[in-house]
Amino acid sequence: MNDVVIKEHDLDLERLVQPPISETFGKTVDIFSLKSVEQSVCGGTCSKEPVVVIHGGKYLQCGECTHLHVGNGLTEEELSEHYKESQKYAATYTNPEKAQLRVNQVATPKAEWMLKVYRDLHGNILQDPNVLDVGAGGGHFVKACRDMNLQVEGIELSRPSISFAKNVFNIELSNRDFLGVSADEVKNPRLITFWGVIEHVKDPVAMLKKANDLLKDEPGMVVASVPNFRSGSTIIQMMYPDTAVRHIGPIEHGNIFTEKSISRSFEKASITPTHAWYFGMDAYEIWTQLVTCGRVKSQDFSVDGFMSDFDRIRESLGIAGGVSQEVRGLVTKLTSLKDSGDFSEALDLLPKLQLAFDEERASDEITLAGIPSSEQM
Structure with a gap:
């Protein structure tokens, strides 16, 4: 992982940027027939032709903020129904056998990073913040926060996920639409988190604005984790678009961010x-x-054929060539093992490869933390 503290003169992430089917709520969706819509986080003009097509989902890119959205996606009502009832989607996060493992290896590091950043920003605050986790899934992050003795509550639309949190962690998640929540309905949150949430909604900026409103300009912080277009996962999925499973997916991930567009989203919501x-x-x-x-x-x-395609797309995304050496090493090793069919000897190459992507800021997830603009220090 690569943790970056943005210095005061670099608060605008634009300075850091390098140039740049499916089943839902029990119904099969013909994504090719869905109506194309205009959508960007900054109000700019989107490309007419898709930048990438995954499982028939045509992702258009804003010429100004570089944000990508799927042009032929579901309506807001269809998305809401999908997340409320989909057992298939919830299953990603509700495997009881792996629940504690997910808390330990995924949720706890996020909670520790979040709290460290909050304390860095608000070191004069003696009491740890109340946390509001939006889109809490199966409650793993809420559980991690409670294990750290933090006051935390979670909001979740998915009924299967809410049941999982109750049955496995004995955690009560609130079944509410975040945009409709009033300040009186939450416990004075000072830290609001969106772990893999705002890429799912039609209006990501509205979610961030709501979070900012709930903070009431008091010492607080917003955290959002989003898929990063300029990444290794994007490269491999552009090479093999019909077998992509995660990262870019036209039903769930209607928004794919860049450093520039997630920064612009925060700014539009008056978050620095x-x-x-x-x-x-x-x-x-x-x-x-x-x-x-x-x-x-x-x-x-x-x-050689694989690396030729990989490097062509890597260069088009503005990702430095340092990752190619690690990728070539993995692919070469896998090729040497293909006759035996036992690829376990190559597994130890994966952490080093991931570190190369993280250090290039080309990992498939960006987590951004920010404070209400009136709080600038």
Whole structure:
């Protein structure tokens, strides 16, 4: 992972930027037939032609803030119904056998980073903040916060996820629409989190504005974790768009962010970015596409051919060539093991590969923390 403290003169992440089917609520959706819509976080003009097409979802890019959205996506009402009732979507986060593992390995590091940043920003505050986790899923992050003795509450639309949190963690999540929550209905939150949430909604900025409103300009912080377009996962999914499983997906991830667009989203919500954290699952995504999907076993697969396509897309995304050496090392190792079919010897290469993406700020997830603009220090 790569943790970046944004200095005062670099508060605008634009300075850091390098140029730049599916089943829902029990119904099969023909995404090719969905109506195209204009949508950007800054109000700019989007491209007419898609920048990337995944499972038929056509992602258009704003020419100003570089944000991407799926042009032929679901309506707001359809999305809401999907998240309320979808057992299939909730299953991603509600495996009881892996619940504590997810708390320990995923949720707890996020909670620790969040609290460290909050204390860095508000070191004069003696009491730890009340936390409001929006889109709490199965309650893993809420559980991690409680284990750290933080006061925390979670909001979640998915009924299957709410049941999971109650049954597994004995945590009561509130089944409410965040945009409709009043200040009287929450416990004076000083820290509001969106872990993989705002990419799912039609209006990400509205969610951030609501968070800012609830903070009431008192010492507080907003954290949002979003998919990063300029990433290793994007490269491999552009190479193999019909087998993408996570990261870019036209039903759930209607928004894909860049450093510039998540920064612009915060600014539109009157939130000043202060800290960024880069971590992802790019190495896992590459492994999945090559090993799980069986491509590396194909007779016509070649390391040079793969790397030629990989580097072409990498360069188009403005990602430095440092990651290519690590990728080539993994692919070469996998190719040497394909006759035996036992790829376990290559697993130890994945952490080093992921670190290369994280250090290039090319991991598939960006977490941005910020404070209400009136709080600028």
